[in-house]
Amino acid sequence: MNPRPKIRSPPPNSKSPFFNVFPNSSFSSSHKMPRKSFIKPTLTLASLLSFSLFALYFVLSSPNFYIQQKIHDGYVDDKANKVKVYVYDLPRKLTYGVIESYEKSRGGEAKTDDALLKYPGHQHSAEWYLFRDLNRPSHDRVDSAVARVYDPDQADLFYVPFFSSLSLVVNLNRPGTLGAAAPSLYSDEEMQESLIEWLENQEYWKRNNGWDHVFICQDPNALYKVVDRVKNGVLLVSDFGRLTHNQGSLVKDVILPYSHRINSYLGNVGVENRDKLLFFMGNRYRKEGGKVRDLLFQLLENEEDVIIKHGAQSRESRREATRGMHTSKFCLHPAGDTPSACRLFDAIVSLCIPVVVSDYIELPFEDVIDYRKVAIFVDTNTAVQPGYLVKLLRTVSTERILEFQRDLKKVKHYFEYEDPNGTVKEIWRQVSQKLPLVNLMKNRDKRLVKRDLTEPDCSCLCSNQSGIQTTL
Template sequence: MRLIHSKYQRPEKISFCQKYFKWFLWFSLSLYFFTSFLINHPDNPKPRLTATSLPKTSVSRALFESVNITEQKSDKDLKTLNGLKIYVYDLPSKYNVAWLSNKRCSNHLFASEVAIHRALLESDVRTLNPWEADFFFVPVYVSCNFSTSNGFPAIGHARSLMSSAVKLVSETMPFWNRSHGSDHVFVASHDYGACFHAMEDAAMADGIPSFLKNSVILQTFGVKYNHPCQDVENVVIPPYVSPESVRNALESAPANEGRDIWIFFRGKMEVHPKNISGRYYSKQVRTNIWRRYSGNRKFYLQRHRFPGYLSEIVRSTFCLCPLGWAPWSPRLVESVVLGCVPVIIADGIRLPFSDAVKWREISVTVAESDVGRLEKILDHVAKSNLSTIQKNLWDPEVRKALLFNYRVQQGDATWHVQYALSRKMDRSHSKNRVSGKLKSDA
């Protein structure tokens, strides 16, 4: 498969028409300017048709729609991104789009790998000329294999799939080797990022593959202390939540004073200290919550799956976001975008886009050791600053920053990924080459 796009030459001027048919020249120029205007100012821009364009029939409509956000393009926006240019590798389908035969691939909590790829294909910062690119995006979907008996993603193939993609781009194009991969970007949206394992002890033992150590990893995992699974240049991103499902839930959302559930959680809660793996799930935090508060009428705790549980979040005032196997959870995003105050119970967690999302102003943090005081803590918040937190939650810019859209919207999740990369221009071979040339000329 070809990885480099062809260079297009400008058509030569038709001197015959200019010399003998002035009317034909006038008509041709008029048609040229008219069609150029239409191309540069489309009312409804259509996606480019590339080898990596993802079939609409294979993905959720959520990737095609935003939550009442209009597309914004401006010179000011491009200036904010420092003239960022990203080249998207056109990889064989086995690395990405072939996985979309399962619709869950584009719509589950790890689907940011699909969403970012799609958005970058239509982004203003995308370049088809790899020689001018600052960063190179390598679109490999590693969380779309749902072959496990419990239906969860299997990622045992992740390292070999990533390694194969790196081998391909390094052998067919010169850009990986010239920078040793430092200007190449990957998504690792599973529990422990590029360690590619769901169990922390195994993830830490395996570590990040050596071939990715020099690159930039977009990952949902992030902590404020040293950890082998973030021992790489990384950007913490939000887990994927369908914009369409959010929009549908918001249509039935009550006002803050109409929320009839005080403290809400639905999800896996171990009754026994250890689960079948022999490990302590959630460091026993969820077990302790269940044991202490399952009989408390202020708490609405449910252990069984319910596809429409977003309708419960919009009815809730506080939404518990305890750690699972990893510190992060899609509940962080679901709570914020649906106006429920997230109660974060995950010591040392590093949250996505903290420059744009003022987490301290929109959430409550409870230490894992303070779960026994959870009711008292939330009662105090209710008496002191709950209304302020709720007001901050409904800031549209906050909700926008945590959602991935089909096309990049200024201020949405993919835009913030671009912004984060634009602040890492020291890794850009293109920018450094130009800068070095200017210095030598001076």
């Protein structure tokens, strides 16, 4: 509605650096000059030179030019508009030491050189990817929403890089539990306690009641023993299955995707190579929210174009799951012990449309991803009605399947931890978005006076709708 002047566009004919600025000037016609007027081109050239040098000076000295440089030349000063993160230099036993303990617990050799230690791939590897990312030189992190700073006084947020999920794995591997070879008596609980003990000696931890600290605890059991003492912080989690309302929430925390464990499908959209309707492979029996699995097995295991199989973690299982997910139209995603499971992300990178039967699931990056476009949600009670699920899926037209697949392709990069435009970048963007609330809470906490509260002092965002049966 407002008439606007047009954007200034680059000069036409821009192949030559001189293009057509002086079509009639004595510069372009200098070769025709009569002999005696040799002084004229000199003066003309001098004044043109003055003008162009002046123009160049004007552009270079404009503050905008330098601001721009600051923003785009990451290595010049990439911190201008970024959230500044200080990474704690934790005692080694809480970072590389956990990897070392892991290797030992599997009977490996004790490597003490950090560069030789290899973090084992598993579905909770985000802690490794984030740590590795923060250790990259800053000119490699130009596109990130956060910049690492080395002076805590400059920091907006403090990152605590304890490998809390791997620590759980090491604990499981210890002698007596899995019959591992090494004589390690690793205790994850002791690690958690010693993290807190160390933190509580840090000036910056005490300064803001922990509101400006970021913790990674991607395995739903990670940090379980001390989570109540770090609950003010921004928690990077898979779901809130093991957290109370007072410990974790969509408002304060960030939901991370699991690392997918099977290979991405690199082919194009299409149904030609996807002759199975629905695929699932995984543990048939789970605790709590996962009890629906056994029911679904009973319902689906005799359907002809459905593959539903019990399978534990193994290299062979992964190969079979890859085959299944790459050749099925839909992939079932029932709740695990907690509402989330890595299978969802395996399905997404396989372009196998997830059918989510997990009523309390929280999903990563939901401000930028509309999951109705890439998945089908069915409420548990409806999903376990005999015949319902396969009947529903058979009604989906090929055109609609291709549409889902095209949308899956668009969001796939969010679930690729190794993609420079992938998960790690998005996690930091999500973390950076928490800063206004973090700052609000840290300022507010310090001026709150004693009150007669009848209930906890919480600020909430409540969903007011009662839920649907399926998004299809």
